Amino acid sequence: MTRGRKRKFNPEIPGHIDQGSLPRGLYWEDGRWYVLDPHPEGVGRIKTTVANGKVRLSDLHAIMEGRGGGSVRGSLDHLTEIFKKASEYLDLSAKSQQGYDYCAAKACGYVLRDGRKLGQQRIEHLSVPVLQRVVETMATGRPAIGKVPAIIPTPAAANRVASYLRRLFAWGIRHGHCAANPADGIRKVREKRDARMPDHDSFEAVLRYARARAALKAHTAGSCPPYLPAVMVLAYAVRLRGIEVDTLTDANLLREGIRSNRRKGSRDNVTKWTKELRDAVRWLQAYRQERMAAHGRPTPINPEQRRLIVTESGTPLSKSALDSAWQRLIRRAMADGIIDQESRFALHGLKHRGITDSEDKASGGHVTEAMRQLYDHSVPVVKAAVKPKKDR
Known part of the structure; x- marks a missing residue:
């Protein structure tokens, strides 16, 4: 397939982006990156924001690869998928595996403020401050912001996700899938004790x-x-x-x-x-x-x-x-x-x-x-x- 016509230089695109290396189907407008998706009613196309102006070029490629189906190598999604094939996961009981799958889905499905999911993030771009904010937001909740959905506060689930990520990245280090454990310094949130004792x-x-x-x-x-x-x-x-x-x-x-x-x-x-x-x-x-x-x-x-x-x-x-x-x-x-x-x-x-x-x-x-x-x-x-x- 031919690449198509060469992009024209756009002075509004952030300077740290090499415009000649941008993936196909990705566009810039008003401080955001967007793609054109089919209209749900079948008439024309609509603009769907996929990232803000602070993302790296590698993030943009990862986003477009992810939209093509499957997980991108080096992303959190990919790490969780290959972990499920490892002996350390397969040796767990069925109940433990079910709990890990729940935590993986909750972590990877977390929607960032720019509309991207945490699972699409490359592992090297994750850090303790980033994951700490994720855990605390899961614990305290967040109202809906534009198209970004609201998050219901779940302190216990937030702590389970933190423990899962810590073990996931530790396994990734041992098997050469990541260089550091960005969840190692996460502080767990305080869980409210709710006895729900009846009168x-x-x-x-x-x-x-x-x-x-x-x-x-x-x-x-x-x-x-x-x-x-x-x-x-x-x-x-x-x-x-x-x-x-x-x-x-x-x-x-x-x-x-x-x-x-x-x-x-x-x-x-x-x-x-x-x-x-x-x-x-x-x-x-x-x-x-x-x-x-x-x-x-x-x-x-x-x-x-x-x-x-x-x-x-x-x-x-x-x-x-x-x-x-x-x-x-x-x-x-x-x-x-x-x-x-x-x-x-x-x-x-x-x-x-x-x-x-x-x-x-x-x-x-x-x-x-x-x-x-x-x-x-x-x-x-x-x-x-x-x-x-x-x-x-």
């Missing part, structure tokens, strides 16, 4: 609603999984995380009560039986037996293999399925006016509620007092200050 009225309202929805025929309009009311009782009374409720087995059921299976270094303890706990456990065991028999599944002899919470087909319930069921229940409860947006709470919030309502400081299994206080939201009642009496 007692909201908790009771959602529990009643869950019981009513669970009593409906499965897969009918308005129904919810029948195990959800028991999950709420266990999460609150035994003060468990969602994953800890999900993985309870018959081995956790002792004569004195329910032994926890806590994560993150917390100490296990035994919560004494109450009528509500016995009713919840008996219902789960009866439902498990019914579902396993209906699908011809044998009952495991080992109590550690008999999970309390199972699916409709009698198989152990996954944590992701529990999370999805919980979110559907809460959204439906808000739509039906059971609770409002301000009263919405997380499944993990039931652990906060349980620890706050407990008099025993060891109830949550926390190793330190500082960790316990993160879960205990009760307000202490103390005596007023009184001047000491003087000795006569």
